[in-house]
Structures are given as C-alpha cells and as structure tokens.
Amino acid sequence: MIPEPRANHITRPYRGLSVQEVAVPLTEPAISALLTGREVYRRTEFLVLRNGSDAALVAVRARERESLFSPVAELRVLSTPDTTVWVDDPSVDVGNATALAAAAAAHRADGALAYVVRGRFEHVNVIWRPAPVRLRVAEVVPPEPPKLFAMAQQAIAFDEDLPPIELVLDAVDIRELADARRAAHYLLPCRGSGVELPGAVSFLDTRPAERADWLLIGCERSRQFHRHFYGDEPATVDLCPRARAVGDDLLLTKCCLRERGIEVAGNVAVVPWGSTMDEVRAALRRLCGVAEAAFAEPAR
Known part of the structure; x- marks a missing residue:
C-alpha cells in the first residue's frame, strides 16, 4: 500500500x-x-x-x-x-x-x-500538511535586520532540500543592554554596531589611543582584545548570542571564538561571526537533518 x-x-x-x-x-x-x-x-x-x-x-x-x-x-x-x-x-x-x-x-x-x-x-x-519547523536565530542588533538572520533567509530561499522553516529572531539588543547598565562611556566591539547610547561611545576595533573609564558591551573575544591593547580587564556586559542556547527550539547563532567552520551540538548550531553563506547553509542543513548537498547522476 x-x-x-x-x-x-x-x-x-x-x-x-x-x-x-x-x-x-x-x-x-x-x-x-x-x-x-x-x-x-x-x-x-x-x-x-x-x-x-x-x-x-x-x-x-x-x-x-x-x-x-x-x-x-x-x-x-x-x-x-x-x-x-x-x-x-x-x-x-x-x-x-x-x-x-x-x-x-x-x-x-x-x-x-x-x-x-x-x-x-x-x-x-x-x-x-504544512507544519513549518520553528528555528530561532540568536543575533546582535543593531544592525537591523541582523546579518545572520538575513543570511539564513537567503539560504532557505535557495536551498530546495530544506523543510519549510519558520525563522524567529531572538535579538540581543545593545540598546537594551545599555539601558539596563547605565554608564558615562561605552565601549562597543566595532563600528558595525554603531548605535546611539545614553553615554559616550568608543569602538574597540579602532583601538582608542587612551584607555578610558568605559563599560565594554562585548564578548570574550572583545575582552581578549582589550587585555592585549590595555593590559587589564574592563567592566563588561556580555552580549554573546551563544548564551541564548537554552530550551528545545532549534537554534542558529554565532560566536567570535569560532573562526571557521560550524559547530553543532544537539539542537544548537554555531557559525563564525564572519560566517560565509556556505557555513550558514550547512548549519541549517545539520539542524534540520538534511544531508550535505550532492549532485546525483542525471536521471534519464
């Protein structure tokens, strides 16, 4: 039958x-x-x-x-x-x-x-019987839309082997983190996270000449850079989206400590901060249980 x-x-x-x-x-x-x-x-x-x-x-x-x-x-x-x-x-x-x-x-x-x-x-x-797979994307905002979320949308749009997916943004909002921890001076990881905050703003990737009394909104890699540049540990609010890896939802996120390739453990896939489209696509496939893309011999 x-x-x-x-x-x-x-x-x-x-x-x-x-x-x-x-x-x-x-x-x-x-x-x-x-x-x-x-x-x-x-x-x-x-x-x-x-x-x-x-x-x-x-x-x-x-x-x-x-x-x-x-x-x-x-x-x-x-x-x-x-x-x-x-x-x-x-x-x-x-x-x-x-x-x-x-x-x-x-x-x-x-x-x-x-x-x-x-x-x-x-x-x-x-x-x-359409029943899209719910998949959270944990990512830092701004910018909006965040890059990883947009890349996941692109990958889903062209990969015909994936099941139907409902992407849900789980945003780590720099503005909310700053509002919850007021400071006179903030240090953000890079200019790509440029945003108006309730205090002065400097960017770690510009390597400010003088060490100021600032609050770092960043991650472990940011702290490593700060220690190298200034020789000390700054007051920090962690923004790593990988910390959102809780619950049973499928989760796609990224981490600065991963420089190339993907890491998948259970329902969580982690790509590098500067991930490629191939890495994002591979992570989505692994989360959804889809084999790596391969070209079959053409059928007659």
Missing part, C-alpha cells in the same frame, strides 16, 4: 507531479476507475486532478520505471476537493518548501490537507 506522505512533504523534483484536467467527479471511486491501469510517465509520483475549480491529490505507483510510460499499478487518493486547496501565486518558487508553506499559510483553510500551488513560470507543486 502506498503510504501517506509525511507532514511538509513536497515533490522533489516537482516534475514528479503531474496536473491533469478530467471530466469525472473527484470522488475516490471515480478516481480509482479513471486511473487504474492508465499510463503515467515513469517519474510521476503524484497526480493533481482538476475538474473545474475542484482539485484532488492522488499518489500513484507505476508498474515499472524503466519504460518511458507505464500503467498505474497502485494508487491512493490522498485528498479530495474538500481537503485540497488550489493556490495561484506567480511570486512563489514552487521548488522551495518554505515558499510553499508561506503560500499555504496565506490561503489556510480548515481541514485542508494538500495545498497545490501554481507559482513562478506556471510551474506547480504541492505541500502536504
């Missing part, structure tokens, strides 16, 4: 889904009578049948996959019109699970199981 797809299943690649206009009622008996023994393309795994505005989703198994076309040996009606939603949105990349889940959320219907989306280039794909 053909099993029911897991939640968040999409057709990969989406040529495994065929859309066909039919003239029969989209009921299980009528669909079974129509498709049993009917030829399908050897790569077809799912059929979306349309009758007017109604749609149904059917999983099929061809008798064999060597011939270009082969009769349907087994089928399972997964959803009928009352549980199938058709979405037209030309902005959606239908090869991307997160984009499909977003389209489904925008057209959510009670009781719906399958969301069929016709998106860019008139291509069609389906997402089954």
Whole structure:
C-alpha cells in the first residue's frame, strides 16, 4: 500500500507531479476507475486532478520505471476537493518548501490537507500538511535586520532540500543592554554596531589611543582584545548570542571564538561571526537533518 506522505512533504523534483484536467467527479471511486491501469510517465509520483475549480491529490505507483510510460499499478487518493486547496501565486518558487508553506499559510483553510500551488513560470507543486519547523536565530542588533538572520533567509530561499522553516529572531539588543547598565562611556566591539547610547561611545576595533573609564558591551573575544591593547580587564556586559542556547527550539547563532567552520551540538548550531553563506547553509542543513548537498547522476 502506498503510504501517506509525511507532514511538509513536497515533490522533489516537482516534475514528479503531474496536473491533469478530467471530466469525472473527484470522488475516490471515480478516481480509482479513471486511473487504474492508465499510463503515467515513469517519474510521476503524484497526480493533481482538476475538474473545474475542484482539485484532488492522488499518489500513484507505476508498474515499472524503466519504460518511458507505464500503467498505474497502485494508487491512493490522498485528498479530495474538500481537503485540497488550489493556490495561484506567480511570486512563489514552487521548488522551495518554505515558499510553499508561506503560500499555504496565506490561503489556510480548515481541514485542508494538500495545498497545490501554481507559482513562478506556471510551474506547480504541492505541500502536504504544512507544519513549518520553528528555528530561532540568536543575533546582535543593531544592525537591523541582523546579518545572520538575513543570511539564513537567503539560504532557505535557495536551498530546495530544506523543510519549510519558520525563522524567529531572538535579538540581543545593545540598546537594551545599555539601558539596563547605565554608564558615562561605552565601549562597543566595532563600528558595525554603531548605535546611539545614553553615554559616550568608543569602538574597540579602532583601538582608542587612551584607555578610558568605559563599560565594554562585548564578548570574550572583545575582552581578549582589550587585555592585549590595555593590559587589564574592563567592566563588561556580555552580549554573546551563544548564551541564548537554552530550551528545545532549534537554534542558529554565532560566536567570535569560532573562526571557521560550524559547530553543532544537539539542537544548537554555531557559525563564525564572519560566517560565509556556505557555513550558514550547512548549519541549517545539520539542524534540520538534511544531508550535505550532492549532485546525483542525471536521471534519464
């Protein structure tokens, strides 16, 4: 028996889904009578049948996959019109699970199981029982949006192997840290964190000529720099986003002490402060249990 797809299943690649206009009622008996023994393309795994505005989703198994076309040996009606939603949105990349889940959320219907989306280039794909994976990104602000969060969004937008992901920003806000610990003079790690604070502001990466009576809002690497520059330990408020690694959520964060590569332990992935897109993508894949990208031999 053909099993029911897991939640968040999409057709990969989406040529495994065929859309066909039919003239029969989209009921299980009528669909079974129509498709049993009917030829399908050897790569077809799912059929979306349309009758007017109604749609149904059917999983099929061809008798064999060597011939270009082969009769349907087994089928399972997964959803009928009352549980199938058709979405037209030309902005959606239908090869991307997160984009499909977003389209489904925008057209959510009670009781719906399958969301069929016709998106860019008139291509069609389906997402089954969309339930995006919640993933926190712990990052320092400003700037806004923070760099790691923006990079994670980019990686998710082009990696077609990832499940649908809901990114949630867990912001370490320099302004809030300064408000909670008032000082006449603040020392921030770098000019990239430039922000107005309730006191004078200096930047450690400029190596101020004179050691002032300041409060460092920084991390262990900042303290190491300060010891090297001035020979002492400053009063410090720690801003390392890695300290947010609590709870059961998947967490993507970064740390200055990691200079290259990624570190994954349980539900937490850590990338370098100056991470590359490849490192961010690899971290997301590891968190979501997706294998490293590889190019398979092209199928005939």
